[in-house]
Amino acid sequence: MCLSFIHRAKDVIVAMNFDNNGMKYSINTKDPNQFIVLVESGRGKYPSFGINGDGVFVNNLIVNSNGKGLYRRPSKKVTHTSKLVTDIINGTIIADGLEGYLQSIEVVNTPDWSTHNMICDSHANVWVVEPGRGNIYSPATASSFFVMTNFSLWDYKNEDIDCECTRYLAASNALVQSDEMNVEEAFRILESAKQAEGEWTTDFSMVYSKNKHTLYYCLDGNFKDRLEYVFPSA
Numbered sequence: 001m002c003l004s005f006i007h008r009a010k011d012v013i014v015a016m017n018f019d020n021n022g023m024k025y026s027i028n029t030k031d032p033n034q035f036i037v038l039v040e041s042g043r044g045k046y047p048s049f050g051i052n053g054d055g056v057f058v059n060n061l062i063v064n065s066n067g068k069g070l071y072r073r074p075s076k077k078v079t080h081t082s083k084l085v086t087d088i089i090n091g092t093i094i095a096d097g098l099e100g101y102l103q104s105i106e107v108v109n110t111p112d113w114s115t116h117n118m119i120c121d122s123h124a125n126v127w128v129v130e131p132g133r134g135n136i137y138s139p140a141t142a143s144s145f146f147v148m149t150n151f152s153l154w155d156y157k158n159e160d161i162d163c164e165c166t167r168y169l170a171a172s173n174a175l176v177q178s179d180e181m182n183v184e185e186a187f188r189i190l191e192s193a194k195q196a197e198g199e200w201t202t203d204f205s206m207v208y209s210k211n212k213h214t215l216y217y218c219l220d221g222n223f224k225d226r227l228e229y230v231f232p233s234a
Contacts, residue, residue: 069132
């Protein structure tokens with residue numbers, strides 16, 4: 001299914017493949033400082049991933065359930081993964097205060113889903129939020145890149161459960177071997193992980209460059225035909 005990675009060196013590069021099983025999706029840029037992809041899940045349109053003009057990125061990817069972190073109605077002490085995406089993109093939750101926010105609230109799943117969130121702030125600090133498991137923090141200085149797919153990073157990093165996700169291992173290896181990361185190299189790695197057969201196929205791929213203040217994207221696994229979205233100047 002989906003693959004996302006952050007590369008943090010001379011430029012902050014945010015890259016993602018959105019692998020879909022036929023659900024309808026749409027792009028929302030009504031606010032020129034927000035680029036959001038919404039998915040029709042049967043209960044209405046939910047934000048799946050997006051980035052704003054400050055370069056703050058967040059996604060919401062399927063992950064195997066451990067039977068915990070089940071949906072509860074949002075309150076002052078509880079929020080759910082889709083609301084987290086919306087609140088981060090629109091600035092209701094300030095990225096600079098995210099660590100404190102996550103310590104003060106429990107994030108749960110939406111009804112009938114098990115997902116986890118990757119969040120990257122404008123400084124390339126990364127958080128992974130896994131309802132029912134825990135939160136992972138990776139500061140920008142911790143490593144040159146960070147990868148997430150559809151298996152539990154909490155289980156992998158904290159419970160010593162082996163990674164059997166070939167896309168995660170292949171992308172991580174490609175990032176280790178990459179001499180210099182840029183938009184073209186990021187798309188090359190995404191294309192190498194493209195899914196063209198089976199239930200889940202690559203419908204949307206994106207690369208954001210902080211230096212260029214621009215998001216580049218392509219549809220239906222066609223990596224040669226790219227579009228771009230330039231965020232307004234600050």
